[in-house]
Amino acid sequence: MSKFSVRAFGVSIDGYGAGPKQSLENPLGVGGLGLHDWLFSTRTMQQIFGKEGGTTGIDEDFAARSFENVGAWIMGRNMFGPLRGPWPDESWKGWWGNDPPFHTPVFVLTHHARAPISMAGGTTFHFVTEGIQSAAERAREVANGKDVRIGGGPATLQQFLRAGLVDELHLAISPILLGAGEPLFANIDMLKLGYQCVEHVPSPKATHVIIRKQK
Amino acid sequence: MSKFSVRAFGVSIDGYGAGPKQSLENPLGVGGLGLHDWLFSTRTMQQIFGKEGGTTGIDEDFAARSFENVGAWIMGRNMFGPLRGPWPDESWKGWWGNDPPFHTPVFVLTHHARAPISMAGGTTFHFVTEGIQSAAERAREVANGKDVRIGGGPATLQQFLRAGLVDELHLAISPILLGAGEPLFANIDMLKLGYQCVEHVPSPKATHVIIRKQK
Numbered sequence: 001m002s003k004f005s006v007r008a009f010g011v012s013i014d015g016y017g018a019g020p021k022q023s024l025e026n027p028l029g030v031g032g033l034g035l036h037d038w039l040f041s042t043r044t045m046q047q048i049f050g051k052e053g054g055t056t057g058i059d060e061d062f063a064a065r066s067f068e069n070v071g072a073w074i075m076g077r078n079m080f081g082p083l084r085g086p087w088p089d090e091s092w093k094g095w096w097g098n099d100p101p102f103h104t105p106v107f108v109l110t111h112h113a114r115a116p117i118s119m120a121g122g123t124t125f126h127f128v129t130e131g132i133q134s135a136a137e138r139a140r141e142v143a144n145g146k147d148v149r150i151g152g153g154p155a156t157l158q159q160f161l162r163a164g165l166v167d168e169l170h171l172a173i174s175p176i177l178l179g180a181g182e183p184l185f186a187n188i189d190m191l192k193l194g195y196q197c198v199e200h201v202p203s204p205k206a207t208h209v210i211i212r213k214q215k
Numbered sequence: 216m217s218k219f220s221v222r223a224f225g226v227s228i229d230g231y232g233a234g235p236k237q238s239l240e241n242p243l244g245v246g247g248l249g250l251h252d253w254l255f256s257t258r259t260m261q262q263i264f265g266k267e268g269g270t271t272g273i274d275e276d277f278a279a280r281s282f283e284n285v286g287a288w289i290m291g292r293n294m295f296g297p298l299r300g301p302w303p304d305e306s307w308k309g310w311w312g313n314d315p316p317f318h319t320p321v322f323v324l325t326h327h328a329r330a331p332i333s334m335a336g337g338t339t340f341h342f343v344t345e346g347i348q349s350a351a352e353r354a355r356e357v358a359n360g361k362d363v364r365i366g367g368g369p370a371t372l373q374q375f376l377r378a379g380l381v382d383e384l385h386l387a388i389s390p391i392l393l394g395a396g397e398p399l400f401a402n403i404d405m406l407k408l409g410y411q412c413v414e415h416v417p418s419p420k421a422t423h424v425i426i427r428k429q430k
Contacts, residue, residue: 013386013412013424014400015230031406171228173388175415175424179406185229186401191246191394197228200390202417209228209390 002140003147006157006169007066009184010035010206013173016181017154024082027095034176038205039063048101058203062170071146072139073106074132076156080108080125087114094125105142107135109156132159154182161188161195167213169195172206217355218362221372221384222281224399225250225421228388231396232369239297242310249391253420254278263316273418277385286361287354288321289347291371295323295340302329309340320357322350324371347374369397376403376410382428384410387421 011017012035019029028035039045042063046054054060077084081092094100099120107128114127128135139148150160160166171184190211199210226232227250234244243250254260257278261269269275292299296307309315314335322343329342343350354363365375375381386399405426414425 013388013426014403014405015398173228173422175412175422177405177410177412177426179404179408183230183401186398188229189394190229190392193394195392197390197392200419202419202422204415204417207388207390207417207422211228211392 002071002143002145003167004136004150004160004165005147006150006166006171008039008063009152009157009169009171010039010174011171011184012176012178012181014177014179015183015185016178017152017157017184018078018182019178020180020182022078022082027082029178029181031176031178032181034178035172035174037174037176038172038203041205058201058208059205062172062201062208066149066170067101069146070102070104070149071143072104072148073102073151074135074139074148074156074160075106075108075151076153077108077110078153079151079156080110086112090114090117093117093119099123105139107139109135132156132163132165136160136165154184157184158188161190161193164193164213169211171209171211173209174206217286217358217360218382219351219365219375219380220362221365221381221386223254223278224367224372224384224386225254225389226386226399227391227393227396229392229394230398230400231393232367232372232399233293233397234393235395235397237293237297242297244393244396246391246393247396249393250387250389252389252391253387253418256420273416273423274420277387277416277423281364281385282316284361285317285319285364286358287319287363288317288366289350289354289363289371289375290321290323290366291368292323292325293368294366294371295325301327305329305332308332308334314338320354322354324350347371347378347380351375351380369399372399373403376405376408379408379428384426386424386426388424389421 019032022029038059041055042060043054044063100123103122105124107126117125198212201208234247237244253274256270257275258269259278315338318337320339322341332340409428413427416423
Protein backbone atom coordinates (compact mmCIF):
# COMPACT_ATOMS: atom_id res chain seq x y z
CA MET A 1 0.00 0.00 0.00
CA SER A 2 1.14 3.52 -0.79
CA LYS A 3 2.89 5.44 1.96
CA PHE A 4 2.66 9.22 1.99
CA SER A 5 6.11 10.53 2.73
CA VAL A 6 8.05 13.75 2.98
CA ARG A 7 11.68 13.32 2.01
CA ALA A 8 14.82 15.40 1.96
CA PHE A 9 12.97 18.36 3.43
CA GLY A 10 15.43 20.97 4.68
CA VAL A 11 14.84 22.95 7.84
CA SER A 12 17.01 25.61 9.46
CA ILE A 13 18.16 25.68 13.09
CA ASP A 14 15.56 28.36 13.72
CA GLY A 15 12.83 26.20 12.24
CA TYR A 16 12.23 27.57 8.74
CA GLY A 17 11.45 25.28 5.82
CA ALA A 18 11.93 28.14 3.34
CA GLY A 19 13.37 31.63 3.51
CA PRO A 20 11.37 34.86 3.14
CA LYS A 21 10.51 36.70 -0.09
CA GLN A 22 10.38 33.87 -2.62
CA SER A 23 11.06 35.10 -6.17
CA LEU A 24 12.39 33.97 -9.52
CA GLU A 25 15.90 34.61 -8.19
CA ASN A 26 15.23 32.89 -4.85
CA PRO A 27 13.04 29.83 -5.43
CA LEU A 28 13.43 28.83 -1.78
CA GLY A 29 13.26 32.38 -0.44
CA VAL A 30 16.21 34.50 0.64
CA GLY A 31 18.90 32.21 2.02
CA GLY A 32 16.76 29.15 1.42
CA LEU A 33 19.22 27.43 -0.91
CA GLY A 34 21.41 26.91 2.15
CA LEU A 35 18.83 24.41 3.38
CA HIS A 36 19.84 22.14 0.51
CA ASP A 37 23.59 22.46 0.67
CA TRP A 38 23.88 18.87 1.92
CA LEU A 39 21.58 17.68 -0.91
CA PHE A 40 22.85 19.58 -3.93
CA SER A 41 26.38 18.33 -3.38
CA THR A 42 25.40 14.64 -3.51
CA ARG A 43 26.10 12.34 -6.43
CA THR A 44 22.36 11.79 -6.94
CA MET A 45 21.69 15.50 -7.36
CA GLN A 46 24.83 16.13 -9.39
CA GLN A 47 23.60 13.49 -11.84
CA ILE A 48 20.25 15.25 -12.03
CA PHE A 49 22.14 18.46 -12.79
CA GLY A 50 23.97 16.55 -15.57
CA LYS A 51 27.29 16.64 -13.77
CA GLU A 52 29.89 14.10 -12.71
CA GLY A 53 30.99 13.38 -9.18
CA GLY A 54 29.24 14.47 -6.03
CA THR A 55 29.45 13.33 -2.44
CA THR A 56 28.88 9.79 -1.26
CA GLY A 57 28.03 8.65 2.27
CA ILE A 58 25.17 9.56 4.57
CA ASP A 59 23.89 12.56 2.62
CA GLU A 60 24.05 10.68 -0.67
CA ASP A 61 22.24 7.70 0.84
CA PHE A 62 19.37 9.93 1.96
CA ALA A 63 19.32 11.76 -1.38
CA ALA A 64 19.13 8.49 -3.33
CA ARG A 65 16.44 7.08 -1.02
CA SER A 66 14.38 10.23 -1.48
CA PHE A 67 13.73 9.29 -5.10
CA GLU A 68 13.10 5.56 -4.60
CA ASN A 69 9.70 3.98 -5.09
CA VAL A 70 7.90 7.26 -5.73
CA GLY A 71 4.72 6.84 -7.77
CA ALA A 72 3.35 10.36 -7.56
CA TRP A 73 4.18 13.78 -6.13
CA ILE A 74 2.01 16.42 -4.50
CA MET A 75 3.27 19.96 -4.09
CA GLY A 76 1.99 23.41 -3.28
CA ARG A 77 1.70 26.22 -5.75
CA ASN A 78 4.73 27.93 -4.19
CA MET A 79 6.97 24.96 -4.82
CA PHE A 80 5.83 24.96 -8.43
CA GLY A 81 6.60 28.61 -9.01
CA PRO A 82 6.88 32.17 -7.71
CA LEU A 83 3.65 33.36 -9.33
CA ARG A 84 0.59 34.10 -7.19
CA GLY A 85 -3.03 34.50 -8.20
CA PRO A 86 -4.51 33.59 -11.62
CA TRP A 87 -2.09 32.14 -14.19
CA PRO A 88 -1.25 35.03 -16.57
CA ASP A 89 -0.62 32.53 -19.40
CA GLU A 90 0.61 28.98 -19.97
CA SER A 91 4.31 29.82 -20.09
CA TRP A 92 5.41 28.90 -16.54
CA LYS A 93 6.17 25.19 -16.38
CA GLY A 94 8.08 24.96 -13.10
CA TRP A 95 11.67 25.67 -12.11
CA TRP A 96 13.06 22.46 -13.50
CA GLY A 97 13.37 22.85 -17.27
CA ASN A 98 11.90 20.53 -19.91
CA ASP A 99 12.82 17.30 -18.10
CA PRO A 100 11.90 17.78 -14.42
CA PRO A 101 13.41 15.32 -11.91
CA PHE A 102 10.04 13.83 -10.87
CA HIS A 103 9.28 11.35 -13.69
CA THR A 104 5.80 10.75 -12.27
CA PRO A 105 2.48 12.58 -12.19
CA VAL A 106 2.82 15.70 -10.01
CA PHE A 107 -0.32 17.17 -8.42
CA VAL A 108 0.04 20.91 -7.89
CA LEU A 109 -2.36 22.48 -5.37
CA THR A 110 -3.77 25.76 -6.60
CA HIS A 111 -6.92 27.88 -6.45
CA HIS A 112 -6.67 28.51 -10.19
CA ALA A 113 -7.52 25.81 -12.70
CA ARG A 114 -5.14 25.02 -15.51
CA ALA A 115 -4.78 22.23 -18.09
CA PRO A 116 -2.24 19.48 -17.35
CA ILE A 117 1.28 19.87 -18.76
CA SER A 118 3.20 16.86 -20.05
CA MET A 119 6.94 17.25 -19.76
CA ALA A 120 9.83 15.13 -20.97
CA GLY A 121 10.88 12.14 -18.89
CA GLY A 122 7.41 11.14 -17.72
CA THR A 123 6.55 14.12 -15.54
CA THR A 124 3.02 15.46 -15.92
CA PHE A 125 1.85 18.44 -13.87
CA HIS A 126 -1.82 18.24 -12.87
CA PHE A 127 -3.41 21.27 -11.25
CA VAL A 128 -5.78 20.43 -8.41
CA THR A 129 -8.28 23.06 -7.27
CA GLU A 130 -10.35 20.80 -4.99
CA GLY A 131 -7.95 20.73 -2.03
CA ILE A 132 -5.61 18.27 -0.40
CA GLN A 133 -8.00 15.33 0.02
CA SER A 134 -8.71 15.32 -3.68
CA ALA A 135 -5.00 15.59 -4.47
CA ALA A 136 -4.28 12.73 -2.05
CA GLU A 137 -6.88 10.48 -3.66
CA ARG A 138 -5.72 11.17 -7.18
CA ALA A 139 -2.08 10.71 -6.25
CA ARG A 140 -2.75 7.46 -4.43
CA GLU A 141 -4.60 6.13 -7.44
CA VAL A 142 -1.91 6.84 -9.99
CA ALA A 143 0.90 5.80 -7.61
CA ASN A 144 -0.46 2.30 -7.97
CA GLY A 145 1.07 0.93 -4.77
CA LYS A 146 4.21 3.03 -4.87
CA ASP A 147 4.67 5.93 -2.43
CA VAL A 148 3.27 9.42 -2.73
CA ARG A 149 5.87 12.07 -2.00
CA ILE A 150 4.63 15.31 -0.45
CA GLY A 151 6.70 18.36 -1.34
CA GLY A 152 6.62 21.89 0.00
CA GLY A 153 6.22 24.58 0.78
CA PRO A 154 5.83 24.42 4.53
CA ALA A 155 2.21 25.64 4.36
CA THR A 156 1.31 22.72 2.12
CA LEU A 157 3.14 20.28 4.34
CA GLN A 158 1.34 21.64 7.41
CA GLN A 159 -2.01 21.05 5.71
CA PHE A 160 -1.15 17.41 5.09
CA LEU A 161 0.21 16.93 8.63
CA ARG A 162 -2.92 18.41 10.21
CA ALA A 163 -5.09 16.13 8.07
CA GLY A 164 -3.14 13.09 9.26
CA LEU A 165 -2.12 12.26 5.70
CA VAL A 166 1.65 11.94 6.19
CA ASP A 167 3.05 8.56 7.24
CA GLU A 168 6.72 9.51 7.42
CA LEU A 169 8.98 12.55 7.17
CA HIS A 170 12.67 12.70 6.48
CA LEU A 171 13.91 16.13 7.51
CA ALA A 172 17.44 17.42 7.15
CA ILE A 173 18.27 20.05 9.73
CA SER A 174 20.87 22.32 8.15
CA PRO A 175 23.32 24.24 10.34
CA ILE A 176 22.14 27.65 9.21
CA LEU A 177 19.91 30.41 10.55
CA LEU A 178 17.35 31.97 8.21
CA GLY A 179 15.93 34.53 10.63
CA ALA A 180 12.61 34.69 8.81
CA GLY A 181 10.59 32.74 6.28
CA GLU A 182 8.14 29.86 6.40
CA PRO A 183 8.21 28.06 9.75
CA LEU A 184 7.72 24.32 9.51
CA PHE A 185 6.26 23.43 12.91
CA ALA A 186 4.66 26.68 14.09
CA ASN A 187 1.34 26.05 15.79
CA ILE A 188 1.31 22.38 14.95
CA ASP A 189 1.43 19.78 17.72
CA MET A 190 3.31 16.88 16.19
CA LEU A 191 2.98 14.74 19.31
CA LYS A 192 -0.77 15.15 19.46
CA LEU A 193 -0.91 14.22 15.77
CA GLY A 194 0.83 10.98 16.67
CA TYR A 195 4.35 11.57 15.36
CA GLN A 196 7.60 10.42 16.95
CA CYS A 197 11.21 10.84 15.93
CA VAL A 198 12.39 7.28 15.30
CA GLU A 199 15.80 7.81 13.71
CA HIS A 200 18.55 10.42 13.88
CA VAL A 201 21.56 10.26 11.58
CA PRO A 202 23.98 13.16 11.71
CA SER A 203 26.29 13.93 8.82
CA PRO A 204 28.89 16.69 8.62
CA LYS A 205 26.46 18.86 6.60
CA ALA A 206 23.06 18.13 8.17
CA THR A 207 21.22 16.18 10.81
CA HIS A 208 18.84 13.71 9.24
CA VAL A 209 15.79 12.79 11.27
CA ILE A 210 13.03 10.33 10.48
CA ILE A 211 9.65 11.15 11.97
CA ARG A 212 6.96 8.52 11.75
CA LYS A 213 3.26 8.47 12.51
CA GLN A 214 2.60 5.84 15.16
CA LYS A 215 -0.19 3.45 14.29
CA MET B 216 36.37 40.92 28.99
CA SER B 217 33.28 38.97 29.99
CA LYS B 218 31.39 37.17 27.26
CA PHE B 219 27.68 36.53 27.68
CA SER B 220 27.00 33.00 26.61
CA VAL B 221 24.26 30.42 26.46
CA ARG B 222 25.55 26.90 26.83
CA ALA B 223 24.19 23.38 26.67
CA PHE B 224 20.75 24.69 25.83
CA GLY B 225 18.55 21.88 24.56
CA VAL B 226 16.05 22.37 21.77
CA SER B 227 13.69 19.86 20.16
CA ILE B 228 13.32 19.15 16.44
CA ASP B 229 10.11 21.14 16.50
CA GLY B 230 11.85 24.11 18.12
CA TYR B 231 10.91 23.96 21.78
CA GLY B 232 13.38 24.89 24.52
CA ALA B 233 11.08 23.51 27.22
CA GLY B 234 7.96 21.36 27.24
CA PRO B 235 4.48 22.53 28.26
CA LYS B 236 2.99 22.57 31.79
CA GLN B 237 6.08 23.04 33.97
CA SER B 238 5.54 21.69 37.49
CA LEU B 239 7.39 20.27 40.45
CA GLU B 240 7.29 16.89 38.72
CA ASN B 241 8.33 18.28 35.33
CA PRO B 242 10.92 21.03 35.86
CA LEU B 243 11.45 21.29 32.10
CA GLY B 244 7.78 20.84 31.21
CA VAL B 245 6.17 17.62 29.98
CA GLY B 246 8.75 15.71 27.96
CA GLY B 247 11.37 18.39 28.52
CA LEU B 248 13.87 16.11 30.24
CA GLY B 249 14.37 14.46 26.85
CA LEU B 250 16.10 17.66 25.74
CA HIS B 251 18.92 16.86 28.15
CA ASP B 252 19.35 13.17 27.48
CA TRP B 253 22.72 13.82 25.82
CA LEU B 254 23.79 15.99 28.78
CA PHE B 255 22.66 13.99 31.79
CA SER B 256 24.51 10.91 30.60
CA THR B 257 27.90 12.68 30.43
CA ARG B 258 30.69 12.18 32.94
CA THR B 259 30.53 15.85 33.91
CA MET B 260 26.86 15.62 34.84
CA GLN B 261 27.19 12.21 36.47
CA GLN B 262 29.86 13.72 38.75
CA ILE B 263 27.46 16.56 39.62
CA PHE B 264 24.86 13.91 40.47
CA GLY B 265 27.48 12.26 42.71
CA LYS B 266 27.87 9.24 40.48
CA GLU B 267 30.72 7.42 38.78
CA GLY B 268 31.11 6.91 35.06
CA GLY B 269 29.22 8.71 32.33
CA THR B 270 29.86 9.17 28.65
CA THR B 271 32.99 10.66 27.15
CA GLY B 272 33.42 12.14 23.68
CA ILE B 273 31.62 14.96 21.93
CA ASP B 274 28.72 15.32 24.38
CA GLU B 275 31.04 15.20 27.38
CA ASP B 276 33.34 17.80 25.82
CA PHE B 277 30.43 20.18 25.39
CA ALA B 278 29.14 19.45 28.89
CA ALA B 279 32.53 20.14 30.46
CA ARG B 280 33.01 23.32 28.41
CA SER B 281 29.61 24.56 29.53
CA PHE B 282 30.91 24.98 33.07
CA GLU B 283 34.30 26.48 32.22
CA ASN B 284 35.22 30.07 33.02
CA VAL B 285 31.74 31.00 34.29
CA GLY B 286 31.82 33.93 36.72
CA ALA B 287 28.09 34.49 37.12
CA TRP B 288 24.74 33.11 35.97
CA ILE B 289 21.51 34.80 35.00
CA MET B 290 18.28 32.84 34.82
CA GLY B 291 14.57 33.43 34.61
CA ARG B 292 12.15 32.77 37.40
CA ASN B 293 10.88 29.64 35.63
CA MET B 294 14.31 28.05 35.57
CA PHE B 295 14.60 28.73 39.30
CA GLY B 296 11.30 27.10 40.17
CA PRO B 297 7.73 26.20 39.27
CA LEU B 298 6.15 28.90 41.47
CA ARG B 299 4.51 31.93 39.89
CA GLY B 300 3.51 35.23 41.46
CA PRO B 301 4.59 36.45 44.92
CA TRP B 302 6.86 34.14 46.94
CA PRO B 303 4.59 32.39 49.48
CA ASP B 304 7.54 32.02 51.90
CA GLU B 305 11.31 31.57 51.83
CA SER B 306 11.27 27.79 51.53
CA TRP B 307 11.87 27.34 47.79
CA LYS B 308 15.59 27.43 47.09
CA GLY B 309 15.73 26.03 43.56
CA TRP B 310 15.64 22.50 42.15
CA TRP B 311 19.24 21.71 42.92
CA GLY B 312 19.46 20.88 46.67
CA ASN B 313 21.80 22.52 49.18
CA ASP B 314 24.84 22.56 46.90
CA PRO B 315 23.67 23.76 43.47
CA PRO B 316 25.98 23.15 40.49
CA PHE B 317 26.58 26.85 39.79
CA HIS B 318 29.23 27.81 42.40
CA THR B 319 28.88 31.48 41.42
CA PRO B 320 26.42 34.30 42.04
CA VAL B 321 23.17 33.54 40.21
CA PHE B 322 20.87 36.42 39.27
CA VAL B 323 17.26 35.32 39.12
CA LEU B 324 14.88 37.59 37.18
CA THR B 325 11.58 38.08 38.97
CA HIS B 326 8.87 40.66 39.53
CA HIS B 327 8.83 39.85 43.26
CA ALA B 328 11.64 40.99 45.53
CA ARG B 329 13.30 38.51 47.85
CA ALA B 330 16.44 38.49 50.01
CA PRO B 331 19.52 36.73 48.58
CA ILE B 332 20.08 33.08 49.52
CA SER B 333 23.57 31.75 50.15
CA MET B 334 23.91 28.08 49.37
CA ALA B 335 26.74 25.60 49.92
CA GLY B 336 29.55 25.50 47.37
CA GLY B 337 29.64 29.22 46.60
CA THR B 338 26.26 29.63 44.93
CA THR B 339 24.28 32.71 45.96
CA PHE B 340 20.87 33.40 44.48
CA HIS B 341 20.16 37.11 43.99
CA PHE B 342 16.67 38.19 42.98
CA VAL B 343 16.59 41.00 40.43
CA THR B 344 13.37 42.97 39.98
CA GLU B 345 14.80 45.75 37.79
CA GLY B 346 14.93 43.78 34.52
CA ILE B 347 17.55 42.24 32.28
CA GLN B 348 19.84 45.27 31.88
CA SER B 349 20.25 45.53 35.63
CA ALA B 350 20.87 41.78 35.90
CA ALA B 351 23.43 41.99 33.08
CA GLU B 352 25.32 44.84 34.77
CA ARG B 353 25.39 43.15 38.15
CA ALA B 354 26.45 39.82 36.66
CA ARG B 355 29.20 41.41 34.58
CA GLU B 356 30.54 43.16 37.65
CA VAL B 357 30.76 40.08 39.86
CA ALA B 358 31.98 37.87 37.00
CA ASN B 359 35.17 39.92 37.15
CA GLY B 360 36.35 39.15 33.63
CA LYS B 361 34.97 35.63 33.49
CA ASP B 362 31.91 34.83 31.36
CA VAL B 363 28.29 35.35 32.28
CA ARG B 364 26.16 32.33 31.48
CA ILE B 365 22.55 32.98 30.51
CA GLY B 366 20.13 30.20 31.43
CA GLY B 367 16.50 29.66 30.52
CA GLY B 368 13.71 29.52 30.14
CA PRO B 369 13.24 30.38 26.50
CA ALA B 370 11.34 33.58 27.33
CA THR B 371 14.31 34.85 29.32
CA LEU B 372 16.73 33.87 26.60
CA GLN B 373 14.60 35.67 24.00
CA GLN B 374 14.72 38.86 26.08
CA PHE B 375 18.52 38.75 26.13
CA LEU B 376 18.74 37.96 22.41
CA ARG B 377 16.45 40.85 21.48
CA ALA B 378 18.51 43.20 23.64
CA GLY B 379 21.68 42.13 21.82
CA LEU B 380 23.20 40.91 25.08
CA VAL B 381 24.23 37.40 24.02
CA ASP B 382 27.64 36.91 22.41
CA GLU B 383 27.45 33.18 21.80
CA LEU B 384 25.02 30.28 22.06
CA HIS B 385 25.71 26.59 22.23
CA LEU B 386 22.51 24.74 21.42
CA ALA B 387 22.03 20.99 21.43
CA ILE B 388 19.28 19.90 19.06
CA SER B 389 17.85 16.71 20.51
CA PRO B 390 16.19 14.16 18.22
CA ILE B 391 12.79 14.41 19.90
CA LEU B 392 9.48 16.10 19.22
CA LEU B 393 7.79 17.97 22.08
CA GLY B 394 4.66 19.05 20.20
CA ALA B 395 4.08 22.02 22.50
CA GLY B 396 5.93 24.13 25.05
CA GLU B 397 8.20 27.14 24.95
CA PRO B 398 9.46 27.87 21.42
CA LEU B 399 13.01 29.15 21.30
CA PHE B 400 13.09 31.17 18.08
CA ALA B 401 9.44 32.11 17.54
CA ASN B 402 9.12 35.67 16.27
CA ILE B 403 12.79 36.43 16.67
CA ASP B 404 14.93 37.22 13.63
CA MET B 405 18.35 35.85 14.52
CA LEU B 406 19.90 37.00 11.24
CA LYS B 407 18.71 40.58 11.70
CA LEU B 408 20.12 40.49 15.23
CA GLY B 409 23.50 39.63 13.73
CA TYR B 410 23.82 35.94 14.57
CA GLN B 411 25.37 33.21 12.41
CA CYS B 412 25.86 29.52 12.94
CA VAL B 413 29.65 29.09 12.99
CA GLU B 414 30.06 25.48 14.10
CA HIS B 415 28.08 22.26 13.83
CA VAL B 416 29.18 19.12 15.65
CA PRO B 417 26.85 16.13 15.50
CA SER B 418 26.99 13.40 18.11
CA PRO B 419 24.88 10.25 18.24
CA LYS B 420 22.58 11.88 20.83
CA ALA B 421 22.36 15.51 19.69
CA THR B 422 23.49 18.03 17.14
CA HIS B 423 25.60 20.71 18.73
CA VAL B 424 25.58 24.11 17.07
CA ILE B 425 27.51 27.23 17.96
CA ILE B 426 25.80 30.50 17.08
CA ARG B 427 27.83 33.66 17.38
CA LYS B 428 27.01 37.33 17.17
CA GLN B 429 29.03 38.88 14.36
CA LYS B 430 30.92 42.02 15.34
